Amino acid sequence: xxxxxxxxxxxxxxxxxxxxxxxxxxxxxxxxxxxxxxxxxxxxxxxxxxxxxxxxxxxxxxxxxxxxxxxxxxxxxxxxxxxxxxxxxxxxxxxxxxxxxxxxxxxxxxxxxxxxxxxxxxxxxxxxxxxxxxxxxxxxxxxxxxxxxxxxxxxxxxxxxxxxxxxxxxxxxxxxxxxxxxxxxxxxxxxxxxxxxxxxxxxxxxxxxxxxxxxxxxxxxxxxxxxxxxxxxxxxxxxxxxxxxxxxxxxxxxxxxxxxxxxxxxxxxxxxxxxxxxxxxxxxxxxxxxxxxxxxxxxxxxxxxxxxxxxxxxxxxxxxxxxxxxxxxxxxxxxxxxxxxxxxxxxxxxxxxxxxxxxxxxxxxxxxxxxxxxxxxxxxxxxxxxxxxxxxxxxxxxxxxxxxxxxxxxxxxxxxxxxxxxxxxxxxxxxxxxxxxxxxxxxxxxxxx
Amino acid sequence: xxxxxxxxxxxxxxxxxxxxxxxxxxxxxxxxxxxxxxxxxxxxxxxxxxxxxxxxxxxxxxxxxxxxxxxxxxxxxxxxxxxxxxxxxxxxxxxxxxxxxxxxxxxxxxxxxxxxxxxxxxxxxxxxxxxxxxxxxxxxxxxxxxxxxxxxxxxxxxxxxxxxxxxxxxxxxxxxxxxxxxxxxxxxxxxxxxxxxxxxxxxxxxxxxxxxxxxxxxxxxxxxxxxxxxxxxxxxxxxxxxxxxxxxxxxxxxxxxxxxxxxxxxxxxxxxxxxxxxxxxxxxxxxxxxxxxxxxxxxxxxxxxxxxxxxxxxxxxxxxxxxxxxxxxxxxxxxxxxxxxxxxxxxxxxxxxxxxxxxxxxxxxxxxxxxxxxxxxxxxxxxxxxxxxxxxxxxxxxxxxxxxxxxxxxxxxxxxxxxxxxxxxxxxxxxxxxxxxxxxxxxxxxxxxxxxxxxxxxxxxxxxxxxxxxxxxxxxxxxxxxxxxxxxxxxxxxxxxxx
Numbered sequence: 001x002x003x004x005x006x007x008x009x010x011x012x013x014x015x016x017x018x019x020x021x022x023x024x025x026x027x028x029x030x031x032x033x034x035x036x037x038x039x040x041x042x043x044x045x046x047x048x049x050x051x052x053x054x055x056x057x058x059x060x061x062x063x064x065x066x067x068x069x070x071x072x073x074x075x076x077x078x079x080x081x082x083x084x085x086x087x088x089x090x091x092x093x094x095x096x097x098x099x100x101x102x103x104x105x106x107x108x109x110x111x112x113x114x115x116x117x118x119x120x121x122x123x124x125x126x127x128x129x130x131x132x133x134x135x136x137x138x139x140x141x142x143x144x145x146x147x148x149x150x151x152x153x154x155x156x157x158x159x160x161x162x163x164x165x166x167x168x169x170x171x172x173x174x175x176x177x178x179x180x181x182x183x184x185x186x187x188x189x190x191x192x193x194x195x196x197x198x199x200x201x202x203x204x205x206x207x208x209x210x211x212x213x214x215x216x217x218x219x220x221x222x223x224x225x226x227x228x229x230x231x232x233x234x235x236x237x238x239x240x241x242x243x244x245x246x247x248x249x250x251x252x253x254x255x256x257x258x259x260x261x262x263x264x265x266x267x268x269x270x271x272x273x274x275x276x277x278x279x280x281x282x283x284x285x286x287x288x289x290x291x292x293x294x295x296x297x298x299x300x301x302x303x304x305x306x307x308x309x310x311x312x313x314x315x316x317x318x319x320x321x322x323x324x325x326x327x328x329x330x331x332x333x334x335x336x337x338x339x340x341x342x343x344x345x346x347x348x349x350x351x352x353x354x355x356x357x358x359x360x361x362x363x364x365x366x367x368x369x370x371x372x373x374x375x376x377x378x379x380x381x382x383x384x385x386x387x388x389x390x391x392x393x394x395x396x397x398x399x400x401x402x403x404x405x406x407x408x409x410x411x412x413x414x415x416x417x418x419x420x421x422x423x424x425x426x427x428x429x430x431x432x433x434x435x436x437x438x439x440x441x442x443x444x445x446x447x448x449x
Numbered sequence: 450x451x452x453x454x455x456x457x458x459x460x461x462x463x464x465x466x467x468x469x470x471x472x473x474x475x476x477x478x479x480x481x482x483x484x485x486x487x488x489x490x491x492x493x494x495x496x497x498x499x500x501x502x503x504x505x506x507x508x509x510x511x512x513x514x515x516x517x518x519x520x521x522x523x524x525x526x527x528x529x530x531x532x533x534x535x536x537x538x539x540x541x542x543x544x545x546x547x548x549x550x551x552x553x554x555x556x557x558x559x560x561x562x563x564x565x566x567x568x569x570x571x572x573x574x575x576x577x578x579x580x581x582x583x584x585x586x587x588x589x590x591x592x593x594x595x596x597x598x599x600x601x602x603x604x605x606x607x608x609x610x611x612x613x614x615x616x617x618x619x620x621x622x623x624x625x626x627x628x629x630x631x632x633x634x635x636x637x638x639x640x641x642x643x644x645x646x647x648x649x650x651x652x653x654x655x656x657x658x659x660x661x662x663x664x665x666x667x668x669x670x671x672x673x674x675x676x677x678x679x680x681x682x683x684x685x686x687x688x689x690x691x692x693x694x695x696x697x698x699x700x701x702x703x704x705x706x707x708x709x710x711x712x713x714x715x716x717x718x719x720x721x722x723x724x725x726x727x728x729x730x731x732x733x734x735x736x737x738x739x740x741x742x743x744x745x746x747x748x749x750x751x752x753x754x755x756x757x758x759x760x761x762x763x764x765x766x767x768x769x770x771x772x773x774x775x776x777x778x779x780x781x782x783x784x785x786x787x788x789x790x791x792x793x794x795x796x797x798x799x800x801x802x803x804x805x806x807x808x809x810x811x812x813x814x815x816x817x818x819x820x821x822x823x824x825x826x827x828x829x830x831x832x833x834x835x836x837x838x839x840x841x842x843x844x845x846x847x848x849x850x851x852x853x854x855x856x857x858x859x860x861x862x863x864x865x866x867x868x869x870x871x872x873x874x875x876x877x878x879x880x881x882x883x884x885x886x887x888x889x890x891x892x893x894x895x896x897x898x899x900x901x902x903x904x905x906x907x908x909x910x911x912x913x914x915x916x917x918x919x920x921x922x923x924x925x926x927x928x929x930x931x932x933x934x935x936x937x938x939x940x941x942x943x944x945x946x947x948x
Contacts (some may be wrong), residue, residue, distance in 0.1 A: 002641075025641040033853075041534070044621050048643030060643075 001025070001361055002027035002066045002379050006052030006082050007073035008035040010330065011098065011124075014354050015070050016045050018375075020175050022440060024361060027061045030073070047255045053081035064089045068360050071097040072353075073124065076104060087117040094360055098353065100240050109367075122357060127352035129244035132326060133252060134301055135345055136233065139217060139324075140225030142206060142345050145370040147431045148380045151415055152408040154210050154372065154433070155220075156186065156380055158344075161203040163224035170195045170207065175218060180212035180417045181219045184433050185377065190336050191436075192376050194403065208372065210407035210431065212415035230254060232300040234322070236283030236313050238269050241328060242350060245301055250275040257292055259283040280368035284313050286320065295321030302327045307334065335373065351375065362443070367429070371436070378436045379407070382446055384428045389445045396420035401441055404434035469536050471527045473543070479519025480544040481627050484610060485514035487542040491555070491599060494673075494784075495592025503592035506558035514551045522728035529622045535945065539626025541609055542936050545928060548608060549575050552600055557793035559593055565917045572924040574600030575814055576931035579687020579783040579900030580923070581591075582913040586692050591673065594690050598677035604931070605684025605714070606654045607631060609829045623647070629936045637719045637811045644849045653721045654813075658683050682707055683714045685814045686781030687900035690755040694908070696786040701769060702784055712745070715780035715808025736848040737820040741779075744819070746805065749775040753794045759793040774908075778803040781815040783900020785908035801903060804893040805867075815898025815930050817867055824852060824860045866934050871896060874926050881919040891915070895923040896930030 001024045008030025020026045020043050027046035030036050036047040042409050050057030052073045063069060069086045071079035079097040086093050092372035097118045104116070109335055134144045135152075143156030159165060165173065174182045174195075175435075185192040185198060187206040193199060201207070211219055211409055217227050233249055235242045238260030249256045250273065257277045260266050269278045279316045282286045283304055294300060302310035316325040326345040329338055338346045358369040358378070368381040384391050391396060395406060409416040410429040416422065424430060434442055492507035532540075536902050549572050556567035566582045573580045574597055583589065589597075603611075609630040613623045623643040639649045658679055665675035677690045679855040691697025695707055713721070716738060723731035732738060749772045757767035770787030777784045789800050806822050808814025827845040833842065844851040874892035875885075883891065883905070890902030891912075912920070929937040939945045 025640045025645070040624065042621060044624060044642050044644075046638050 001068060002062065003027070003068045003361075004029065004058070004061050004066045005070045006030070006074065006079070007071065007098075008032045008039065008060075008324075009072070009074060010114075011072045011350055012352055013039055013043075014350060015072060015357055017043055018354065018358060018411055018436075020045050021436075022361065023028070027066075029061045031058060034095060048354055051078070053078040053085075055085050058082065058085055063093070066090070068094045069096065070360070071095070072359055073098075076101050079106070079195055083116060083118050094119050094121055094214050096360060098122040098124065098270070100125065102244075108348075111204055120168050120360065122353050122356060123244075124349040124353035125240040125244040126399055127246045127356070128241050128328065128347055128349045131347055131352060132245045134247045134300060135326065135347075136249060136254060137232040138220075138254070138299075139228050139230065140220045140223070142339070142374055143208070145372060147368060147370070147379065147408070148410045148415075148429050151213050151410055151413075152210065152343065152368075152381075153213060153216055153433075154208060154407065155216060156187070156206050156372070157220065157225065158240050158339075159203055159205045159207060160224060163203065165201045165223050166203055167200055169197045170199045170205075171197050173209070173222065174417075179218060180215040180408075180415055182210050182257070182343070182417045184208045184210045186349055187373065187376070189349050192373075194405070205382065208377070208433075210417070210433070212408070212417070223287055228298065228323070230324075232293070232297050233257070233299045233301065234259065234292060234297045234317070235316075236289075237302065237310075238265050238278070239303060239305060241300070242303040243269065243272065245303060246273050246276045253311050259288065261294070265383050267367045284309060284316065286316060289317060289320055297322045298324065300325045307331060311338050311341075311343060315341065318342055318344070332375070366446075377433050378439055380432045380434070380439070380442075382430055382432070384424050384430050385446075386426050390430070391424050391426055394421050394423050398445070400445075401434075401438050404431055404432065404438050404442060407431045407433050461914045468527070468531060469533070471525045472532055473536055473540055475525040475527055476529070476532075476626075477544055477547055478518045478525060480540075480608070480612065480614075481514050481518035481547055482789075483518075483552055483608065484548045485511045485518060485607075487599070487603060488514065488551070488555065488596075491588040491592050491596035494595040495590065498591040500590045500592050503555070503559050503590045505595055506555045506560075507596075509558050510551065510554035513554060517551075518537050526536065529619050532619065532622030532625050534625050534628070538629045538939050538945075540939050541626055541629035541932065542928075543781065544609060545932065550771045552596070555596055556593065557746045559590065561916055566913070569912065569920045569924055570597065571600060571646070571901075572927050574598075574606035574686065574688060575811060577601055577605050577684050577686045577781065577929040578895060578927050578931075579681065579896045579898075580906070580912050580927075581688060581900075582920075584692075584911055584913060595673070595677060598686070598688050598690065598771050601684035601686030601688060602680035603657070603684075603730055605686065606650060610647045611651060613644055614651050617644065619644070627650070628792050630932065631811070632862055639719055649722060653718050653725070654683065657710065657713060657721075661706070664710075665703060668700055668706060670698065670703065675700075678703075678707070679710075681784070682710050682782060683813065685711065685714050685780050685782045685808065685812075685898070687777075689784060693843075694785040695773070704769060704773050707784065707801055709771055711776055711780040711782045711784075712742075714782075715741070715812045716813035717809040717811040719811055720809075734892055736846060737823060740804065740823045741809055741819040744806065745776055745779045748779065748799050752792070752799060755793045755796045756787075760791065774800065775803065778899055779806065779808075781807050782896045783894070785901060788907065788909050790903065790907040790909075797903060801890060801893070804890065804897045804902070805898050807897055816896065819863060820847075821860045823847070823863055824857060827852075828857055828861070833890050848908070863934065866938070867896070870926070870929060870934065870938070874922060877922050878919055881916045881922075883915075883919070891919075891923060891927050895926035898927065898930055 003019050003024050003026050006029045016026050016028050029048045029052045033049050040047055048061040071082040073079055076099045083097050086095050086240040095118050138144055141155045142158050145154040170183050170186050183195045185208040233254050233256050235246055235258040238258050241446040244257050246258045257280055259279045261423040263280055266278050266280045294317050300317035302313040304310055310327040318325045325342045327343045329346050330348050330350040332431050335346045355370045366382045370379045406418050409418055488507055488511045495503040552571040553567045556562045557564050569582055607630045609626050627643050639646045661679045662675050674690055681688050720732045752775050753767045756762050756771050757764050770874040773786045774789050807816025807818050810818045810820050829844050871892050875889045878888035878891055885902030891906050894902040
């Protein structure tokens with residue numbers, strides 16, 4: 001496929017990298033010539049220097065013959081204009097745009113994505129907020145992905161030193177009747193290993209579980225995690241992300257406080273966030289955090305503008321007694337050591353935004369694509385189509401490539417955790433996990449022929 | 450702003466150490482194996498003409514190349530996507546040397562040339578130079594003549610580019626190789642992917658070659674001659690199959706066809722692509738192409754007038770010989786139809802200047818490239834302007850667009866390095882006992898990939914008499930010029946080897 005990406009920022013880079021590695025023809029449009037040159041040093045992509053909302057620039061980039069436009073430039077307006085231009089140029093082009101401002105997202109009902117000719121809205125803030133809320137609803141989890149409208153969850157759990165599972169085979173967790181859980185992978189020393197009977201659980205491992213929604217709690221308990229509901233949350237930083245998180249948490253009935261440095265911004269927040277207590281102050285200020293009861297907070301979210309600030313603020317909150325701390329971090333290389341030095345949960349707005357974009361090039365019945373941990377694992381949810389290679393055979397005979405796993409099947413509202421004898425039927429919603437490198441190969445297995 | 454991720458995957462210490470060696474070793478081995486494959490074509494030609502000694506020479510060369518290349522290709526096979534920029538330069542520089550070494554073997558084995566002369570002839574061929582050590586070309590076996598011309602064609606567009614076009618293994622690594630082999634200020638991508646770009650370039654190259662061959666056949670050349678002259682013209686090389694070069698065909702038609710195609714070969718191939726994809730405006734508006742055309746036209750006019758006025762040539766002869774020589778030298782081809790050493794001094798001086806300019810970036814021509822000369826001149830004049838308006842913010846413009854300071858810097862450092870290399874090379878050549886016109890023009894013609902020079906290496910003379918040391922220096926200059934200095938000179942820079 002031919003893909004035009006507007007925006008030479010970090011998200012633009014990741015989108016270009018992902019698509020280029022999957023073998024698509026990618027052209028990146030951006031104003032920062034240096035950034036584009038650096039990008040071409042490491043990626044096999046074309047580049048066009050210019051404003052991404054200028055028709056002639058987009059024509060130069062080959063938009064007229066492109067299959068997909070991904071508009072992720074810094075400005076919402078530039079992204080909207082790029083989509084409008086794409087619509088006038090070609091009818092078949094699929095348009096995705098990143099928008100920051102919720103006013104465009106249909107909240108007011110005046111405009112929606114179709115009136116802006118956008119097929120896929122990318123809102124990193126909303127994606128992050130959705131993830132944080134899901135994590136708040138799953139105590140003990142460090143990562144979470146949701147599939148099939150939340151019926152299937154992929155959860156990362158770090159094994160504490162006192163866990164009763166230590167020294168037992170990792171597969172032990174899966175072999176319980178009436179519990180719909182499977183260990184999909186073990187993350188140790190920055191690599192994910194496939195589970196096996198010889199692999200014993202160690203303290204500090206992160207287990208990736210795939211579970212039916214109602215089985216998560218029991219699995220957590222058996223791993224020695226206390227299932228304590230999240231009631232009080234403090235958010236440091238009132239930017240787009242902080243606000244989106246606060247809005248969703250309050251809506252879920254969680255008592256939420258948000259700390260923001262800028263007085264004028266605080267005024268604004270009080271208007272948009274009805275149920276959230278808005279505090280004016282420095283989110284990194286120890287005294288303020290103590291006064292506002294960080295010690296009793298079930299969750300602390302560091303959502304300041306700077307990712308290193310986020311890591312340190314989260315660590316501070318942890319030391320002051322917050323039960324779980326979340327830091328928003330974009331640089332993938334920072335994620336492993338942010339976890340290693342004590343941040344419970346690291347969420348990347350960047351990767352959150354990337355996941356829905358990946359869906360654009362997945363053919364045939366793919367409902368969702370989510371990536372876990374610096375793209376170590378990709379989770380794909382799809383509908384098993386008539387005649388697809390995956391249908392009708394026991395899983396043991398499918399010869400799934402090493403490094404891929406069918407985590408769950410949803411059939412008529414029932415979640416099935418498959419074993420080697422399970423047979424996938426037409427119309428099943430299948431949740432598949434794989435290393436990203438395997439995805440092109442797996443696509444052939446999924447496609448109907 | 451988060452940092453971009455490192456391209457290097459986490460790997461063990463041995464992998465880090467052996468990775469580059471493996472990658473470079475694999476690529477070099479496969480280039481040598483590829484060279485063995487191309488030798489099969491002249492082998493077939495020699496077999497067709499029943500030249501058994503030559504067939505033997507090619508067969509031995511192929512066997513040696515296979516023996517050298519095959520183990521590496523099978524044993525060192527590895528993931529090439531991690532190829533770094535530094536490794537790319539190393540592969541291209543060493544790859545050129547190795548492929549030229551393989552190409553030297555048939556000349557030496559067939560007994561037509563000694564080892565040094567064979568090496569000189571082969572490097573001169575691959576780099577598109579066309580300087581020859583052979584006086585009586587017509588006496589050579591056909592297989593050898595064919596191979597001699599074929600090297601021009603392989604080296605013209607670049608065999609590494611061909612490699613990229615044919616083999617999908619490289620991924621981003623392709624970019625590193627492409628950058629090191631393809632001349633020009635920046636990488637001109639015709640398609641988003643380097644591999645598709647390389648394919649398009651080779652398709653245009655093949656297309657131009659086919660058209661020229663047909664036109665030469667229509668001009669009455671034999672198929673063998675037509676293909677060989679085509680190789681030399683499209684690769685802007687200059688080897689002919691006649692002792693008198695193109696003049697040996699005694700045809701005005703052939704000369705004018707050659708003028709047009711030498712000029713097309715020295716045009717940026719992305720402009721050919723623009724015309725082919727229905728955007729001829731790009732060609733007509735291209736400042737570099739226009740400047741090159743203007744220089745060729747202007748020089749031709751002056752040369753024609755000088756030759757007509759100051760020698761006893763008729764106007765017709767002056768136009769035919771003058772234009773051909775200016776275009777031949779101004780595209781770094783180096784075919785000869787007239788002996789410019791008999792022309793008035795100013796005409797000779799203009800020919801000397803052309804040794805430095807070369808053709809457009811992104812073409813098969815060598816030397817500094819028109820765009821650099823153009824920017825250099827513009828910036829020099831800008832200096833004058835600035836003395837009058839010291840506060841002016843007026844960067845030089847190219848085709849209406851302001852030129853970035855970064856680009857100007859790179860042009861200046863390239864031209865300085867080019868001239869420095871020329872000065873040092875000239876000094877070394879003088880040491881071998883050459884007079885000044887010969888030494889200075891021999892280095893300039895070798896670096897520019899032109900072919901003939903002035904003094905004792907004029908269009909009617911050859912390089913056979915040059916000392917072995919001199920031949921060594923000149924072949925180095927040919928490599929340096931063809932690969933635009935950095936790729937070759939980097940190998941001798943301490944910073945390149947430091948970790």
